[in-house]
Amino acid sequence: MPKSPRKADHAGTSSNNRLESIVDAAALMFHTKGYAATSTQDIANEVGLLKGSIYYYINSKEDLLFRIIEESHEGALRAISTVSHLDVSPLAQSYALVNTHVKVFHDDRVKHSVFFREFRSLSDDRKEIIRGAGHAYSLFLRSILVEGQELGQVDPGLNTRMATSGIVGMMNSMSFWYQEGGSWTPEEIGSQFGEQVVLGLASEECIVSSGGRKSLIKQIRGELS
Amino acid sequence: MPKSPRKADHAGTSSNNRLESIVDAAALMFHTKGYAATSTQDIANEVGLLKGSIYYYINSKEDLLFRIIEESHEGALRAISTVSHLDVSPLAQSYALVNTHVKVFHDDRVKHSVFFREFRSLSDDRKEIIRGAGHAYSLFLRSILVEGQELGQVDPGLNTRMATSGIVGMMNSMSFWYQEGGSWTPEEIGSQFGEQVVLGLASEECIVSSGGRKSLIKQIRGELS
Amino acid sequence: MPKSPRKADHAGTSSNNRLESIVDAAALMFHTKGYAATSTQDIANEVGLLKGSIYYYINSKEDLLFRIIEESHEGALRAISTVSHLDVSPLAQSYALVNTHVKVFHDDRVKHSVFFREFRSLSDDRKEIIRGAGHAYSLFLRSILVEGQELGQVDPGLNTRMATSGIVGMMNSMSFWYQEGGSWTPEEIGSQFGEQVVLGLASEECIVSSGGRKSLIKQIRGELS
Amino acid sequence: MPKSPRKADHAGTSSNNRLESIVDAAALMFHTKGYAATSTQDIANEVGLLKGSIYYYINSKEDLLFRIIEESHEGALRAISTVSHLDVSPLAQSYALVNTHVKVFHDDRVKHSVFFREFRSLSDDRKEIIRGAGHAYSLFLRSILVEGQELGQVDPGLNTRMATSGIVGMMNSMSFWYQEGGSWTPEEIGSQFGEQVVLGLASEECIVSSGGRKSLIKQIRGELS
DNA sequence: GATGAATGAGGCTTCATTCAT
DNA sequence: CATGAATGAAGCCTCATTCAT
Numbered sequence: 001m002p003k004s005p006r007k008a009d010h011a012g013t014s015s016n017n018r019l020e021s022i023v024d025a026a027a028l029m030f031h032t033k034g035y036a037a038t039s040t041q042d043i044a045n046e047v048g049l050l051k052g053s054i055y056y057y058i059n060s061k062e063d064l065l066f067r068i069i070e071e072s073h074e075g076a077l078r079a080i081s082t083v084s085h086l087d088v089s090p091l092a093q094s095y096a097l098v099n100t101h102v103k104v105f106h107d108d109r110v111k112h113s114v115f116f117r118e119f120r121s122l123s124d125d126r127k128e129i130i131r132g133a134g135h136a137y138s139l140f141l142r143s144i145l146v147e148g149q150e151l152g153q154v155d156p157g158l159n160t161r162m163a164t165s166g167i168v169g170m171m172n173s174m175s176f177w178y179q180e181g182g183s184w185t186p187e188e189i190g191s192q193f194g195e196q197v198v199l200g201l202a203s204e205e206c207i208v209s210s211g212g213r214k215s216l217i218k219q220i221r222g223e224l225s
Numbered sequence: 226m227p228k229s230p231r232k233a234d235h236a237g238t239s240s241n242n243r244l245e246s247i248v249d250a251a252a253l254m255f256h257t258k259g260y261a262a263t264s265t266q267d268i269a270n271e272v273g274l275l276k277g278s279i280y281y282y283i284n285s286k287e288d289l290l291f292r293i294i295e296e297s298h299e300g301a302l303r304a305i306s307t308v309s310h311l312d313v314s315p316l317a318q319s320y321a322l323v324n325t326h327v328k329v330f331h332d333d334r335v336k337h338s339v340f341f342r343e344f345r346s347l348s349d350d351r352k353e354i355i356r357g358a359g360h361a362y363s364l365f366l367r368s369i370l371v372e373g374q375e376l377g378q379v380d381p382g383l384n385t386r387m388a389t390s391g392i393v394g395m396m397n398s399m400s401f402w403y404q405e406g407g408s409w410t411p412e413e414i415g416s417q418f419g420e421q422v423v424l425g426l427a428s429e430e431c432i433v434s435s436g437g438r439k440s441l442i443k444q445i446r447g448e449l450s
Numbered sequence: 451m452p453k454s455p456r457k458a459d460h461a462g463t464s465s466n467n468r469l470e471s472i473v474d475a476a477a478l479m480f481h482t483k484g485y486a487a488t489s490t491q492d493i494a495n496e497v498g499l500l501k502g503s504i505y506y507y508i509n510s511k512e513d514l515l516f517r518i519i520e521e522s523h524e525g526a527l528r529a530i531s532t533v534s535h536l537d538v539s540p541l542a543q544s545y546a547l548v549n550t551h552v553k554v555f556h557d558d559r560v561k562h563s564v565f566f567r568e569f570r571s572l573s574d575d576r577k578e579i580i581r582g583a584g585h586a587y588s589l590f591l592r593s594i595l596v597e598g599q600e601l602g603q604v605d606p607g608l609n610t611r612m613a614t615s616g617i618v619g620m621m622n623s624m625s626f627w628y629q630e631g632g633s634w635t636p637e638e639i640g641s642q643f644g645e646q647v648v649l650g651l652a653s654e655e656c657i658v659s660s661g662g663r664k665s666l667i668k669q670i671r672g673e674l675s
Numbered sequence: 676m677p678k679s680p681r682k683a684d685h686a687g688t689s690s691n692n693r694l695e696s697i698v699d700a701a702a703l704m705f706h707t708k709g710y711a712a713t714s715t716q717d718i719a720n721e722v723g724l725l726k727g728s729i730y731y732y733i734n735s736k737e738d739l740l741f742r743i744i745e746e747s748h749e750g751a752l753r754a755i756s757t758v759s760h761l762d763v764s765p766l767a768q769s770y771a772l773v774n775t776h777v778k779v780f781h782d783d784r785v786k787h788s789v790f791f792r793e794f795r796s797l798s799d800d801r802k803e804i805i806r807g808a809g810h811a812y813s814l815f816l817r818s819i820l821v822e823g824q825e826l827g828q829v830d831p832g833l834n835t836r837m838a839t840s841g842i843v844g845m846m847n848s849m850s851f852w853y854q855e856g857g858s859w860t861p862e863e864i865g866s867q868f869g870e871q872v873v874l875g876l877a878s879e880e881c882i883v884s885s886g887g888r889k890s891l892i893k894q895i896r897g898e899l900s
Numbered sequence: 901g902a903t904g905a906a907t908g909a910g911g912c913t914t915c916a917t918t919c920a921t
Numbered sequence: 922c923a924t925g926a927a928t929g930a931a932g933c934c935t936c937a938t939t940c941a942t
Contacts, residue, residue, distance in 0.1 A: 169398025623844025
């Protein structure tokens with residue numbers, strides 16, 4: 001909690017570099033060792049400052065976490081925005097969302113992982129701030145699925161809320177294994193995950209009318225290109 | 226394991242209750258606040274002991290984490306064991322694994338969540354101990370998928386390793402949202418997740434030859450009943 | 451300090467064995483690891499009891515130290531007594547004292563070492579108790595030296611108090627190296643130390659009149675046999 | 676040495692004073708109450724800092740002990756060095772060593788005492804470090820005695836190893852009584868101890884050829900002046 | 901901007917001791 | 922006699938944070 005906002009608010013100043021490098025170092029260490037196990041000393045060492053010096057840039061260790069989570073969050077919201085502007089069918093949108101998510105995750109792996117794993121360490125106030133915007137993601141995906149059901153593209157028996165949880169969970173879990181997956185490009189992952197997800201959602205009629213699974217996927221990829 | 230095992234080895238004694246209640250209290254608090262943010266004081270308070278008194282039962286705070294993770298782990302391995310003894314087709318096995326996982330997770334939600342989220346806080350030695358057995362899970366699922374491909378049941382274009390990561394990730398992510406999902410029974414979740422997963426994996430031929438998606442699922446449920 | 455003498459006073463009872471074995475175990479561990487570094491747990495383990503159980507025999511950990519020191523002390527006092535009853539010349543008495551000391555030390559190495567090294571850990575009250583009797587030793591040696599000077603046997607220029615400190619210190623320092631000296635018998639040590647001490651003390655006239663250093667030693671050994 | 680040298684390495688900086696005063700305070704308390712019985716609190720109080728604050732200067736309580744022992748050790752080694760450069764007879768060298776030892780001890784009484792009495796409290800690693808250099812002292816004295824025997828100055832019947840133990844022990848035991856001996860100057864002690872030691876070692880021929888004990892001592896003092 | 905020094909609170913752990921059974 | 926369980930005090934150490942320079 002930003003008790004006393006005496007100092008630190010260097011947005012846009014020339015010291016932005018320093019602040020950024022502090023935030024980045026923090027993100028990397030929070031990702032590697034966890035928020036609680038990372039000391040301000042660790043972070044300062046990484047940037048070549050002394051422990052006390054980083055308080056010129058921030059007000060508290062939690063500030064760093066919040067900033068990291070905020071940044072990662074913006075990426076996620078950009079993903080929503082991008083996808084929501086696509087003028088395609090619901091299934092194609094869900095495919096696109098998975099794809100974009102993997103891409104966005106990849107581009108900011110570290111911070112996204114910190115977001116996913118250390119969200120809990122935020123103060124309650126800040127949890128609320130993030131959560132507010134956070135639900136948007138699930139709501140957006142769910143709205144796609146609902147629309148898909150209305151249009152008959154998505155299996156009508158599907159509990160859309162539950163499906164959303166599963167899909168979001170699958171994507172977020174990348175935080176835990178993405179490092180090991182050095183052998184796959186984000187495109188490959190996005191492609192396969194998109195396919196699995198879509199095929200798991202699609203209604204019988206949709207598949208039949210598309211001429212089968214392969215054709216459905218091909219058709220979706222066509223829509224999106 | 227900590228230096229010298231001077232004390233604390235009350236396995237099987239009549240004081241098991243106390244130890245168990247300490248472990249359970251710890252699990253709950255680790256789940257709620259995180260391992261690092263939970264103090265031994267917190268745990269002791271919860272059980273009605275003094276901070277120092279819990280060291281009559283354990284040797285270190287990390288012991289508690291280890292015990293919790295071990296216990297949750299055993300559950301997971303039992304799940305593998307159960308499923309691997311089923312004499313059914315690969316797709317039915319993957320369905321069963323997802324189902325069982327959800328059930329097992331539900332039965333020991335708290336400890337499973339602690340396992341998934343706080344694994345990192347273990348000492349390196351202990352990480353290794355758990356990890357050793359831990360890979361078994363992914364390997365098992367993957368072997369099912371590979372067999373499914375060989376039998377033509379699973380989409381031949383699927384990268385099984387990647388698919389495994391996604392499925393396991395989806396299931397593990399329950400740690401993050403299961404609490405909210407008070408409205409669904411584990412059976413419902415297992416059922417829908419199993420369905421989505423299977424449909425996302427199945428090959429074109431498999432679906433066609435089963436007479437469509439609905440039929441495939443029905444057939445699998447038949448195999449398993 | 452024996453706060454509340456509620457229990458523990460089993461002198462002469464049949465449980466003497468147990469008490470003795472506790473005291474002995476304690477002595478050994480205090481000698482090996484030091485008083486502060488030895489826990490009651492350690493001692494109890496050694497005797498095959500539980501930590502709490504030894505409090506049936508003693509009132510406090512310090513009791514053990516006190517008992518050990520007392521016992522070692524008695525040995526030292528017996529040495530004085532023995533030597534003081536010898537009807538020989540002062541130099542022969544100092545020779546005998548050194549000799550006896552080495553022997554007595556050897557016979558009760560462990561407790562003597564604890565006495566010498568852990569005396570400081572006693573409560574002030576008990577320090578006083580031991581010290582009272584303790585000075586006797588130095589005083590006795592010094593009285594021998596003084597008498598030696600009066601009789602012309604001991605170098606008249608010698609500061610007897612200082613000499614006493616040195617000699618006693620040399621003997622006590624056995625606590626630190628005796629273990630290593632597995633190659634020498636206590637007789638050998640006593641013999642050489644006695645010789646060095648006596649020759650360091652003897653007056654010119656005494657040596658001359660005895661016919662030299664060798665003769666003096668031979669003569670002293672004669673007196674004592 | 677403790678796990679990770681995260682901080683504390685202020686050698687040579689301007690804050691040396693603080694570190695020194697902490698080390699000195701620690702030395703005094705370790706000397707007075709013993710290492711184990713001295714708390715970091717005690718030390719901090721003495722220097723006017725908070726308990727935790729002294730960790731800005733050190734990494735562990737044992738660091739303090741080690742530093743103290745190291746410092747005292749250097750003094751001892753300087754003593755060897757000084758004496759070994761003297762171009763005098765072996766007996767004169769042993770006289771000089773005793774003398775120098777007393778002087779060096781006096782100059783750094785407190786730390787020397789801590790060294791002698793609390794060596795055992797060091798970690799095994801550090802024990803080894805000190806011990807390595809430590810044996811040098813005994814070896815040096817012994818080599819003097821051996822040379823003395825070869826030149827006929829030292830009693831040929833003497834077991835040099837045992838004599839070394841006794842002499843070193845006598846000198847080290849100053850830790851136990853020096854405080855009381857406020858009435859003697861280090862010169863007086865060194866002088867008498869040197870005399871006693873030399874006379875206890877000298878061979879019959881050496882004394883005779885020097886014209887008696889007094890003459891021998893006078894001659895040695897001549898050599899050294 | 902950055903440093904060095906210090907704070908103060910809290911965390912984990914140990915241990916002598918007690919006591920009902 | 923001995924156990925098992927618990928107490929309570931203390932100990933070592935870590936760390937986010939502050940602030941004068």
